[in-house]
Every structure is written in structure tokens, then in C-alpha cells.
Amino acid sequence: MHATEKVTKASCPAHFESLLRDAGIQPTPQRLAIAQVLLHKAVHCTADEVLQAARTLLPSLSRATVYNSLPLFVEKGLLRALRLDSERTIYDSRTDVHSHLYHEDTGLLEDLPPAMLHSMPRPVLPPTLELVGLDVIVHVRQSKLHETRTSDDITL
Ligand SMILES: [Zn+2]
Known part of the structure; x- marks a missing residue:
């Protein structure tokens, strides 16, 4: 995906909440915003693209929260991290x-x-x-x- 793609608040937050809980992740508002960006369909995003798109849902979301949450999502099997080179990691929602x-x-x-x-x-x-x-x-x-x-x- 390209982060300019619109993420609607209507995409059923309860669905993402149970998705996170089932994966063993405490569903904070920040993680829910990240989940809505990444897990609503198959996407490939950099951390900055996730940040940009998730801020349309939660403007107070910090860069640090996104950078800390993405490895957790990977560890819990919700995302794959694809390392393109030493500076670029892409997060893939198809696992x-x-x-x-x-x-x-x-x-x-x-x-x-x-x-x-x-x-x-x-x-x-x-x-x-x-x-x-x-x-x-x-x-x-x-x-x-x-x-x-x-x-x-x-x-x-
Ligand atoms: Zn892929």
C-alpha cells in the first residue's frame, strides 16, 4: 500500500481488538490504529508509511510507539518483516x-x-x-x- 491510501475509522475496531487479543497483544488505542492500517487487507508498508496512515486515525500517535509495536506484531505472527537492505524494512500483512x-x-x-x-x-x-x-x-x-x-x- 501507499500510505496516502485512506483508512476509514469505520473499519470495525472490535474486529481488530479481537485480532490483537488472539495474538496475545494488549489492544491499546495506539496498537489498534496500527492494526487498522496494516491488517485491513494485504499491504506492504515501511514504518514511516504506517506512522503517516495511522496518524489519520490517531493524530497523537508517536513514531516511537509505531517503531516499538511493529516488531511485536511480527513476533506475534501478525506481520512479516522483509528487509530490503540495511536501511529499508517493509512490513507485510500477508504472513x-x-x-x-x-x-x-x-x-x-x-x-x-x-x-x-x-x-x-x-x-x-x-x-x-x-x-x-x-x-x-x-x-x-x-x-x-x-x-x-x-x-x-x-x-x-
Ligand atoms: Zn507480500
């Missing part, structure tokens, strides 16, 4: 093992489309191991050829 497409030029991370996943070569494993899942990040950027063609089209 099963799956692969991603990372657009280096825009910073967008999305689940790898199934068609791309099916076309990827499978690793050759020793007979003592079986494949349980693929969890890879495919890094891409806009093709330079495509960029050139697009700008030619614009000038015509």
Missing part, C-alpha cells in the same frame, strides 16, 4: 511464505504475480531435502529501452 517483486526505481514492493512465479526456475535440491516454499525478492527497474520508446512516443 505465509511468498515471493516479491521490488521496483528499485519507485520503491514499490508487491507480491510476485503468479505468472512470474510459475516461470521461475526451481532450485535443484539434494535428495534429502524437499521444497517447502520460495521466498525471494526479484529486483527490477523500468527497462531503458522501454523508457526511450516511451519518450519518442510522447514527442510525436
